[in-house]
Amino acid sequence: MKPTFTGLMLVFFGFAVCAQNPHIQGLPGRPDPARYFQPQIGVPQINMPAPPSSFGMKPAWSPNPVVPNPTPESIMREQRAQQQAQARMYAGNSARNYDMPPCVPAQDIRPYYEAFTEIKAMLDGTQPKDLGRAVFLSENAYLKNLDYEAFNQGLENIVFSLLDQIKKEGNSIEDNTAKIMMLHRFFTDTMRIYNRQSGKYETHYPKHYDFEDPRGDVDITKQFVTKLIREESGQCHSMPFLFLILAQKMKVEAYLSTAPSHNYIRFRHQRKWYNLELTNGHLTSHSYVIGSGKVKVEAIQTRLFMDTITIEKSIAHALTDLASYYHEEFCYDAFYRDVVHIALDYEPMNASGLAALSNYYTAWFEHAKKVAGNPPYAYLDRFPQLREIFGACNALHHHLNEIGYQEMSDEEYEQWRQDVNRDWHRKTLKELKP
Amino acid sequence: MLNGKAPINFKKAVISVENAYYDGRLPVEMMEREIKRLAALALGYKQANAIAYEGRDRERFATYGSVFKVMSDTVKVVFAPGDTLNHLPFTYDFEDIAGRHDWSKMFVSKLLRTGTGNCHSLPYLYKMVVEELGENTHLALAPKHVYIKHRSDMLGMYNTELTSGTFPIDAWLMASGYIHLEAIQNGLYMEALSDKQSIALCLVDLAQGYEHKYGMDDVRFILLCVEAALAHYPNYPNALLLQSEALKAVLDQLAQQRQAAQTQAEKDSLQARHQKVLDHYTGLIKHIHTLGYRHMPEEMYLQWLASIKEQRKYQNPQLNTLKTY
Numbered sequence: 122m123k124p125t126f127t128g129l130m131l132v133f134f135g136f137a138v139c140a141q142n143p144h145i146q147g148l149p150g151r152p153d154p155a156r157y158f159q160p161q162i163g164v165p166q167i168n169m170p171a172p173p174s175s176f177g178m179k180p181a182w183s184p185n186p187v188v189p190n191p192t193p194e195s196i197m198r199e200q201r202a203q204q205q206a207q208a209r210m211y212a213g214n215s216a217r218n219y220d221m222p223p224c225v226p227a228q229d230i231r232p233y234y235e236a237f238t239e240i241k242a243m244l245d246g247t248q249p250k251d252l253g254r255a256v257f258l259s260e261n262a263y264l265k266n267l268d269y270e271a272f273n274q275g276l277e278n279i280v281f282s283l284l285d286q287i288k289k290e291g292n293s294i295e296d297n298t299a300k301i302m303m304l305h306r307f308f309t310d311t312m313r314i315y316n317r318q319s320g321k322y323e324t325h326y327p328k329h330y331d332f333e334d335p336r337g338d339v340d341i342t343k344q345f346v347t348k349l350i351r352e353e354s355g356q357c358h359s360m361p362f363l364f365l366i367l368a369q370k371m372k373v374e375a376y377l378s379t380a381p382s383h384n385y386i387r388f389r390h391q392r393k394w395y396n397l398e399l400t401n402g403h404l405t406s407h408s409y410v411i412g413s414g415k416v417k418v419e420a421i422q423t424r425l426f427m428d429t430i431t432i433e434k435s436i437a438h439a440l441t442d443l444a445s446y447y448h449e450e451f452c453y454d455a456f457y458r459d460v461v462h463i464a465l466d467y468e469p470m471n472a473s474g475l476a477a478l479s480n481y482y483t484a485w486f487e488h489a490k491k492v493a494g495n496p497p498y499a500y501l502d503r504f505p506q507l508r509e510i511f512g513a514c515n516a517l518h519h520h521l522n523e524i525g526y527q528e529m530s531d532e533e534y535e536q537w538r539q540d541v542n543r544d545w546h547r548k549t550l551k552e553l554k555p
Numbered sequence: 556m557l558n559g560k561a562p563i564n565f566k567k568a569v570i571s572v573e574n575a576y577y578d579g580r581l582p583v584e585m586m587e588r589e590i591k592r593l594a595a596l597a598l599g600y601k602q603a604n605a606i607a608y609e610g611r612d613r614e615r616f617a618t619y620g621s622v623f624k625v626m627s628d629t630v631k632v633v634f635a636p637g638d639t640l641n642h643l644p645f646t647y648d649f650e651d652i653a654g655r656h657d658w659s660k661m662f663v664s665k666l667l668r669t670g671t672g673n674c675h676s677l678p679y680l681y682k683m684v685v686e687e688l689g690e691n692t693h694l695a696l697a698p699k700h701v702y703i704k705h706r707s708d709m710l711g712m713y714n715t716e717l718t719s720g721t722f723p724i725d726a727w728l729m730a731s732g733y734i735h736l737e738a739i740q741n742g743l744y745m746e747a748l749s750d751k752q753s754i755a756l757c758l759v760d761l762a763q764g765y766e767h768k769y770g771m772d773d774v775r776f777i778l779l780c781v782e783a784a785l786a787h788y789p790n791y792p793n794a795l796l797l798q799s800e801a802l803k804a805v806l807d808q809l810a811q812q813r814q815a816a817q818t819q820a821e822k823d824s825l826q827a828r829h830q831k832v833l834d835h836y837t838g839l840i841k842h843i844h845t846l847g848y849r850h851m852p853e854e855m856y857l858q859w860l861a862s863i864k865e866q867r868k869y870q871n872p873q874l875n876t877l878k879t880y
Contacts, residue, residue: 394736407736412726412869418745419712427736522711 219489219506221458224451233447236262237460240440244467250433253366259443260345263450267347274318275350279325280370282314283307298390300373301397304364309402328363329354330400336382336534341449344442357383358442360399362435369432376429377438379472380414382529387429394429413537419525425470426525437468444477453484475521476528482514556754557787563750566590566683568757573662576764581664589667590680594687596642597621600630610708618690619705619715626681627720645680646671647718653699653853658767661760674700674860677717682753693747694756696792698733698851700860701756704747712747713871719863727869731851731859738847743790755788762797771804795843802836 223230236258242248243255253276254269261267283303284294292299306312313322331354337344346363349355355363361377361384368375378387378396385405386397396405410416410427420426430438444460461477468474486507490496493504501508529537556563566587574581601621608616624630625642632640648671654660663680666672672680678694678701685692695704695714702723703715714723725745728734734744748756762780771777781798784791806829813825863869 408726408729411729415724415726417712418725418728418739421736421739422742422746424740522708525711527711 217492219492219510221454221485221488223456224454230447230451230456232262232265233443233456233460236443237440237463240436240443241463243436244440244463250436252362252369252432252436252439255436255439256346256362256366256442259439259446260342260347262443263446264342264345264347272347272350276366276370278316278318279307279314280367281317282312283367284371285315286312294371297374297388300371301368301375301388301390304367304371304373304375305397305402307367308360308364308399326353327402328360328399330360331356341446357385357400361386362439364397364399365432365435376431377435378410378429379426380410380416381426381472381527382534383414385410415527415529415533417525417527419523420527421525423470423524425472428470430468434468437464438471438473440464440467441471441474441477445473448477448480453481457481458485470524472526475517475526479514479517479521482510482517486510486514557751557758557783563754565686565750565753565757568754569663569679569683569760572757572761572764573659573664575761576659576662576768586664586667590683590687593622593625593680593684596630596632597625597684598688599632600624608709612708615690616707618685618688619692622681622684622688623715623717623720626677626684626717643670644720645677645717647677648673649857652857654767658764674702674718678703681715681717693749694753695747696744697728698731698744698792698849699853699856702728706747710871716863718860721863722871723863723869724871727863727866730862730869731855733849733851733855735847735849737845738849741790741846743792743846743848748788752788752791755784755791755794758784759791759794759797763793766797766800771801774801774804777801790846792843792846792848795839795846795848799836799839799843802832802839805832806836 227234239248239258240255243250253273257267257269257272261269283300287294287296287299287303294300307325308328310327312325314325315321316323328349331343331352334340334343335356337356337358342348343356344358346355346359346366349359349363364386365375365377367373374388376387378385386399388395388397396407396410397403398405398410407427411421414426416426440460441464444457444464447457447460458478458481461474461481465471465474465478489507489510493507496504501511556568570581570583570586574583597618598621601617604621606613606617606620608620610616625644627644629644630642632642634640645666648660648669651657651660652673654673654675659665660673661675663672663676663683666676666680681703682692682694693704693706695702703717704712705715706712714725714728716723728745729739738744758780762777762784765776765780777797778801781794781801784794785798788794809825809829809832813822813829816822816825
């Protein structure tokens with residue numbers, strides 16, 4: 122999740138547009154995603170004349186334009202004439218096309234489009250809801266070289282061995298807590314997994330936290346579940362998702378839960394709720410999550426954070442991930458927006474989905490402003506579409522504020538990382554790995 | 556005010572509740588004058604000192620900041636060179652914080668008279684002064700505690716703590732350990748209260764004042780207040796607790812009457828009434844527990860209150876760095 126939210130805040134404050142309509146559904150522009158895969162004649166060209174530099178007026182995007190010092194009358198007359206000429210210049214621009222152009226020709230987005238179609242079918246109910254498949258599809262759309270059979274078989278082998286181990290230790294495989302504890306052991310301890318294809322035992326080491334680029338800012342594959350499986354190191358996105366994928370296969374009742382820039386697991390034992398922090402293998406209290414995650418009360422009340430998201434609903438999160446991988450490879454465009462919209466339809470209180478939509482609106486607004494010829498703020502009313510997009514940005518921002526959304530700032534994240542760094546458990550896990 | 560028959564006025568409600576406790580002898584005009592004086596001082600401070608805040612709502616934010624400054628820090632008023640008045644802040648009174656021995660410790664009138672108050676009177680006075688200046692602000696509840704919540708364009712909702720003059724993040728409220736996740740999800744604590752809910756708070760204060768003055772011999776008035784408050788603020792924990800205490804008093808009285816009853820018929824009817832009230836009482840206790848309420852000992856409360864000053868991680872970093880010129 123790119124931290125451009127702060128950028129959005131800095132850009133939009135000081136504007137005098139009323140923020141209305143907090144519901145996402147009312148916002149503009151929701152065409153049918155199926156049209157993406159129509160053959161395109163070509164990307165529409167937008168030929169924009171740049172405003173002549175001799176006007177001397179910089180496009181200032183602020184409701185309080187700079188008032189010039191009192192000048193002699195002749196200069197004022199000249200400025201008035203310039204303003205009138207500029208008004209005439211911007212007069213014809215409202216009829217332009219403000220939609221975001223596609224990043225690349227439609228053929229190039231085929232892997233994403235196919236992944237999107239299949240994941241959407243899972244959410245619609247026309248395909249079985251398989252979190253592992255959804256996660257695989259989103260990651261493979263980016264990597265394009267993964268083998269589903271190998272991926273799935275690897276997971277099945279793990280599940281088989283874990284269930285076997287539960288039986289060996291004298292517990293029932295119907296016991297939810299026993300299965301969760303075994304999954305916990307898989308993440309935090311060395312285990313031997315029987316590979317049914319090769320007939321050999323493999324040693325799986327504890328999954329530790331990858332401190333290098335954990336947010337995936339440089340290399341987004343750091344967030345991938347497939348990377349966690351391959352390298353046995355992950356972060357707060359891949360670890361909970363792998364846990365839930367295995368939990369679904371083992372028929373375990375476990376839930377995804379979120380905090381700012383963070384995911385973890387919640388489960389129930391004897392009617393009490395427990396939080397499992399996979400990045401350090403601890404069971405944590407609610408106060409710990411709130412304190413370390415800086416969660417706001419509004420977010421708890423609206424169930425934006427710290428809720429119990431079922432494995433089936435987590436598939437909507439996989440769809441949000443697909444959008445972010447798409448952006449990582451290409452850019453923001455209408456396909457990205459529609460993927461995010463569908464994800465939010467099924468999971469409206471999805472923090473990363475809302476952030477993704479907000480990032481899109483920022484980019485869309487910047488694009489639309491360029492299309493309109495960067496008119497000064499005073500001329501906003503002449504461009505109804507631009508005004509609509511601007512209103513949508515504000516409404517979304519207001520909505521996010523109301524529901525208690527926030528991101529972990531870079532300083533807070535660094536502080537948290539240092540705290541986890543000092544955690545003695547990390548040393549212990551490293552000592553376990555030969 | 557709650558039934559819409561009179562305009563909602565928090566200051567009027569608070570003053571009338573305290574006046575009732577003093578049997579109408581509270582110097583109301585003096586209190587009003589004092590509040591106006593504080594408002595004028597805050598307005599003067601706001602006009603003399605710009606605040607480094609760039610949001611659309613900077614006027615409102617500056618009002619909040621100046622009232623906060625007046626209440627929590629010394630304000631210098633310079634009349635002429637060498638002629639300075641230092642307006643001292645209000646401070647926390649650590650004696651009898653729950654008003655167990657002297658209920659008037661909770662009062663805004665006591666705060667204005669002595670300059671010391673507690674987590675009940677300080678936020679009340681803050682709200683009264685801010686509303687005097689024409690802005691809106693919200694009370695919010697925590698176990699044994701009241702604080703202030705504001706909405707800011709740039710920061711979203713943020714908390715103001717008058718007892719220590721800080722801006723704690725929500726995590727601090729929960730760090731006391733007595734606010735469960737369910738309590739928050741059910742809106743029991745930490746919700747920004749509406750005007751009507753604030754008036755409901757005053758109604759329960761009235762009931763508690765009655766209880767301190769006259770005891771629980773006749774709980775009809777207490778139940779009347781509590782039920783009216785709950786009609787507009789169903790999950791108000793103090794109202795529910797007071798209701799349960801009143802019902803317990805009724806149960807004790809019924810049990811005594813049953814003991815003293817002469818005839819079997821009397822005994823039976825009292826027993827039936829006792830059972831009915833007991834069922835109601837048990838249901839209420841269960842409801843309070845399900846909502847997420849947990850009783851907090853006073854020593855823990857004081858320890859928790861001090862922790863905001865001791866632990867920087869609970870302070871809101873965006874507000875702590877806001878400068879005044």
